[in-house]
Amino acid sequence: MKCLFIVIAGVSERTLIAVKPDGVQRRLVGQIVQRFEQRGFKLVGMKLLQAREDILSQHYHDLHKKPFYPNLLRYMSSGPVVAMVWEGHNVVRTSRLMVGNTNPAEAYPGTIRGDYSVHISRNVIHASDSVEGAQREIHLWFDRRELVDWDCCDHSSSYQV
Numbered sequence: 001m002k003c004l005f006i007v008i009a010g011v012s013e014r015t016l017i018a019v020k021p022d023g024v025q026r027r028l029v030g031q032i033v034q035r036f037e038q039r040g041f042k043l044v045g046m047k048l049l050q051a052r053e054d055i056l057s058q059h060y061h062d063l064h065k066k067p068f069y070p071n072l073l074r075y076m077s078s079g080p081v082v083a084m085v086w087e088g089h090n091v092v093r094t095s096r097l098m099v100g101n102t103n104p105a106e107a108y109p110g111t112i113r114g115d116y117s118v119h120i121s122r123n124v125i126h127a128s129d130s131v132e133g134a135q136r137e138i139h140l141w142f143d144r145r146e147l148v149d150w151d152c153c154d155h156s157s158s159y160q161v
């Protein structure tokens with residue numbers, strides 16, 4: 001059988017995913033990582049950290065006038081966060097679909113928020129919402145040297161047609 005493998009150009013889109021303190025405390029890190037691996041994305045950065053207030057205030061700078069902002073920062077600093085950078089074709093848009101609606105009450109079953117959370121103030125996971133936002137957030141959370149470029153020979157970098 002003749003097989004043609006096409007390497008998709010521009011697979012290097014990256015996004016910032018963070019398991020929030022409630023997700024870490026509820027031991028959901030493994031299941032969340034598994035979903036991204038299973039989907040075919042490539043992990044290029046990962047760390048457990050207690051987020052500093054300056055990172056959180058920059059991360060959520062667009063929400064600083066919202067009434068829930070003080071509670072949001074308290075929540076995000078209530079325990080460690082697992083910050084990750086995932087890479088792959090359309091990873092920003094696809095990971096938002098995998099994560100589900102901001103409000104878990106509106107999130108479909110099968111999404112991470114739809115499966116693991118019930119309230120908007122404890123919604124388990126963060127995912128960048130645009131390619132530009134992802135670049136800004138990756139730069140904010142990770143030092144360049146913490147990101148690892150690696151090659152793989154599996155289906156995520158080439159597709160059989």
Ligand SMILES: Nc1ncnc2c1ncn2[C@@H]1O[C@H](COP(=O)(O)OP(=O)(O)OP(=O)(O)O)[C@@H](O)[C@H]1O
Pocket residue numbers: 063068072101102103120121122123125126127128129
């Ligand atoms: N009405 C609200 N009450 C309490 N917390 C909220 C509310 N709206 C948003 N938040 C919190 O602020 C976070 C950021 O809100 P945003 O609008 O950016 O949602 P999101 O992009 O789905 O979430 P994230 O940026 O964390 O991925 C939400 O994930 C949630 O934790």
Ligand SMILES: Cc1cn([C@H]2C[C@H](O)[C@@H](COP(=O)(O)OP(=O)(O)O)O2)c(=O)[nH]c1=O
Pocket residue numbers: 068072101102103120121123125126127129
């Ligand atoms: C809009 C909204 C967000 N949040 C919290 C939960 C969100 O995950 C976080 C960031 O909001 P946002 O970036 O709008 O949503 P998402 O997390 O889906 O990107 O702020 C609230 O607590 N109450 C709210 O009304």
Ligand SMILES: [Mg+2]
Pocket residue numbers: 127129
């Ligand atoms: Mg957001």
